[in-house]
Amino acid sequence: MQPFHAHPFQAMLLFFVRMSFRNAFRHRLRAALTTLGIVVAILAFGLLRTVVDAWYAGVDAASDARLVTRNAVSLVFSLPLAYKDRIRQVEGVQTVAWTNWFGGVYIDESNFFPQFAVDVPTYFSLYPEFVFEPNQYHDFLRDKRGAAVGRKLADRFGWKVGDVIPLRGTIYPGNYPFVIRAIFEGRQRNTDTNIFYFHWGLLNDRLEQLAPGRSNRVGAFVLGIDDPANAGPVSVAIDREFKNSLAETLTETEKAFQLGFVAMLQTVVDAIKLVSYVVILIIMAVVANTMAMSARERTAEYATMKALGFTPGVIRTLIALESMLLVTVGASMAILLTGPVVAAFAKPVSAFFPVFNISVETRLLQLGGAVAIAFMSALLPAWQAGRTKIVDGLRKLV
Structure with a gap:
């Protein structure tokens, strides 16, 4: 050896x-x-x-194919819903959705999570990163009192489809009981699923009864455009359309909109x-x-x-x-x-x-x-x- x-x-x-x-x-x-x-x-x-x-x-997950149009003064000030028809006519705009920040309280203030009233059919067509079960989405679409919540938010509170979630309004006074009709997943790992969505029409109907002067107003328009390369010209065209109006607009890419919050x-x-x-x-x-x-x-x-x-x-x-x-x-x-x-x-x-x-x-x-x-x-x-x-x-x- x-x-x-x-x-x-x-x-x-x-x-x-x-x-x-x-x-x-x-x-x-x-x-x-x-x-x-x-x-x-x-x-x-x-x-x-x-x-x-x-x-x-939020910035990393933002899409270059989506624009956000808000009040040029501040997000605190709303825009007339009627603006949607004029925005649709701008060349390059394919889809117009609208949303309001709700800011309700669930049980107590420590249970904070984002809540948005949205125009459901148009809004979710712009966000393919939210994945719904078809039956749940249709139930949500049909029920005006229905809500859609992200998986992370549902897991946080142990919610399931069919649960009634009471929210106490702060910006919009009153009590709002919502029924969870859908729980959506994120298509990617960095998709935010800690969000609560419900029908903008429900909120607007309540405002028409309690505060008619605040009805038919939106916090921001979310726009789908034909080509991300046209984001600049489309934004300029929209803001020019409402120049010198009572509510001038500021249109920017979704990424720039999110960066505005980070910059604060x-x-x-x-x-x-x-x-x-x-x-x-x-x-x-x-x-x-x-x-x-x-x-x-x-x-x-x-x-x-x-x-x-x-x-x-x-x-x-x-x-x-x-x-x-x-x-x-x-x-x-x-x-x-x-x-x-x-x-x-x-x-x-x-x-x-x-x-x-x-x-x-x-x-x-x-x-x-x-x-x-x-x-x-x-x-x-x-x-x-x-x-x-x-x-x-x-x-x-x-």
């Missing part, structure tokens, strides 16, 4: 791995605390980036982004300090290795591998924990962030942050160790 002889390259690689492992975990408490710091930093980075992604979820808190979003990167920089400094301490403690060892013929490149490689080993262990644990942590946060924040998922980009940024920590933290200690003179190192043995 022939004895096993390792290839020189394999033997060298095995040597590097063993030495790096021993050096990395020589001081177990220090290694454990450093690894814990890496876990916390990369986990926090992933969670903060997920919050930023959730903030932009842009400073907060930018602060979260900054904090996420500061966390990485702080842990980078911590790991660099750990590596510097380890390198200083082993100055005599590195000098001995040099005296035995090991080159500065070998010593620097050992320190780099030691840093990579610590960061790999910490980063792997952090990335594995990010999923459960985000899932735990998803339900409490569902009212504010209907879409709260880890994106592929966030995973890649976590990996990139781990590589940056491993490389940058080992850079200075490795350079200093490589420059250590044999005499100065051996003097520490005396």
Whole structure:
């Protein structure tokens, strides 16, 4: 039987791995605390980036083929329903739907969720990302007291088809009992299904009885256009149609409309982004300090290795591998924990962030942050160790 002889390259690689492992975990408490710091930093980075992604979820899901026409002054002011006929006549417009924000209260104010009164036939023809069971959609369409709710919202409160959901009006006074006729799913993972829809006609009928002056008014028109490339000219044409009227309009793409809401808190979003990167920089400094301490403690060892013929490149490689080993262990644990942590946060924040998922980009940024920590933290200690003179190192043995 022939004895096993390792290839020189394999033997060298095995040597590097063993030495790096021993050096990395020589001081177990220090290694454990450093690894814990890496876990916390990369986990926090992933969670903060997920919050930023959730903030932009509505923007990312917006369609370039949909426009939103609202009052040029503010969303607070409504538009006459009669505008729909003139908008339809604008070249490039294919579908005109309308909607009102309802703002009702379910049981108490803490149970917040978006509620919209919409013109059902036209509105949902513009949103193919909402998937209905055909029978449920037809039931919803026929029942003026009916409501359609997203799957996430239904799961949040345990609602099912046929349940009666009482909403107390705030913007529109009165009590409104709705019957759930449909529960829709999202076609894609980032589709917002934390929404409550009901018939605009029901709300308008109530207003005609209680406040006739507020009836036949809409919060915004949602438009389907023939070609997203024509969004600019169509928007200009619509706004020109109502220029100098009592209620001038502002028409923009759905994405720009959603960005308007994000812009109101842009400073907060930018602060979260900054904090996420500061966390990485702080842990980078911590790991660099750990590596510097380890390198200083082993100055005599590195000098001995040099005296035995090991080159500065070998010593620097050992320190780099030691840093990579610590960061790999910490980063792997952090990335594995990010999923459960985000899932735990998803339900409490569902009212504010209907879409709260880890994106592929966030995973890649976590990996990139781990590589940056491993490389940058080992850079200075490795350079200093490589420059250590044999005499100065051996003097520490005396």
